[in-house]
Amino acid sequence: MTALAATIFAIKRYALHDGPHIRTTIFFKGCPLACHWCHNPEGMDFKVEILSLTEKCVGCRECLEKCPAQVLQLTPDGIRRDENRCTLCRTCTLTCPALAHEATGRQIGVGELVAEISKDLPFFDQSGGGITCSGGEPLCQPEFLYAFLTACGALGIHRAVDTSGFAPTETLLRIATVTDLFLFDVKLMDSKRHELYTGVTNNMIFSNLKALTATGKPIRIRIPVIAGVNTDEENIRATGALAAGCRVEGIDVLPYHPSATAKYRKLNKIYQGKLFTAPSGESLARIVEILQQYSDDVRIGG
Ligand code: SF4
Ligand code: SF4
Incomplete structure (x- = not known):
């Protein structure tokens, strides 16, 4: 077995x-979008990130004394951490009585990962399920992903890869040789708007989808549906036509839900998504109705 590791x-x-x-x-860590x-x-x-949850700190100084790098x-x-000198040893996460440090x-x-997921073999056997590599973007750790999917294949486990499609084409096609199903995100058809909301254009994503289609691998298109961002009929019809053209x-259809606010707070990151709203039931029904004109298998939630 290879000594490759993933985060x-x-x-x-x-x-x-x-x-x-x-x-x-x-869930693989790291995403280019x-x-x-x-x-x-x-x-x-x-x-790996170590979070300091200042509101939990009771000021006991235990972590300051135990931190081997003396960066707290x-x-x-x-509590403040010198991020540049922190060695990510996690001692603080283990010693803080108030659980104010979190990795x-x-x-x-x-x-190790194959051994971990092998515990679920009985469920896979009974249900016909398997493993799904998601993230983050799993294609960003391609050598590990290839080795892991190969090992799962040897055990007869069904393998799905959930991807943004934003990766070198040769990486995607190599991973396709050891993948049984792709869950391929299509967020926005207009490239400028795609860049505005995700940080990258959709050009490489769509050329990759075309290349993947040519392999004949099963693909499901996944659309995160955000009110006012990609719910207009023009975008939904264009997405449906793309899916039909790729014979997916x-x-x-994955309705947006504003459930991540607490996670962003912990990570000290700005949550731009809090400005968005979930699509209404009526809008969702209309989106499904349109997409059904392009595919016989449209599901809410995947
Ligand atoms: S060990 Fe925890 S509670 Fe004590 S000073 Fe450090 S962060 Fe605060
Ligand atoms: S992870 Fe280790 S080095 Fe970093 S602050 Fe915590 S104890 Fe110190």
Whole structure:
């Protein structure tokens, strides 16, 4: 088994919306996009992050004494860390009695991750489910991803990859050789608006979708639906036409929900998505009705 390692931030068991049947979803850390509505902000940064939750600190100074790198300070504004000198050793997360330090992300080897997900083999066997690699963007850790998916294939586990499609084409096509299903995000058809809301244009994403289609691999298009951003009929029809042209298996409509506010606060990141609203039931029904003109398999929630 290879000694490759990946940085992941979560493993979610019994996931019902990340591919067919019961899934175990592995969330890879780091993403080249910065979608304003992202509900997994812990997946944006590629490196492990240590958060200091100042409001929990009771001022006992335990972490200051135990920090091997001596990079913590107790100030009138709360606990402060010198990010440049912090070695990410996690001692503070283990010693703070008030749980005021929290780590997000960890390194994991291929063997360790395969052993971890192998515990779920009975569920996969019974339900026809499998693993889904999500994030963040799993294609950003391609060597690990390839080795992990290969190992899962050897165990007969169904493998899905949930991707933004923003990666070198050769990387995507290599991963396709060891993937059973792609969950491929299509956020906005207009490239300028795509760049405005995600930080990148959609040119490479769409050329990758075309290249992936040519491989014949099963693909489901996933549309995060955000009121006033991509809910207009023109965008929905263009997305439906794209899906039909790629002969995808189906389309998943993922309504935006403003549930990530607390996560952004903890990470000290600005949540631009709090300005958005979820689509109304009426709007959602209309979107599904339009998409059904392009695909026989349109689902809300995936
Ligand atoms: S150990 Fe926790 S409670 Fe004590 S000073 Fe450090 S952050 Fe505050
Ligand atoms: S992670 Fe380690 S080096 Fe960084 S602040 Fe905590 S104890 Fe210090």
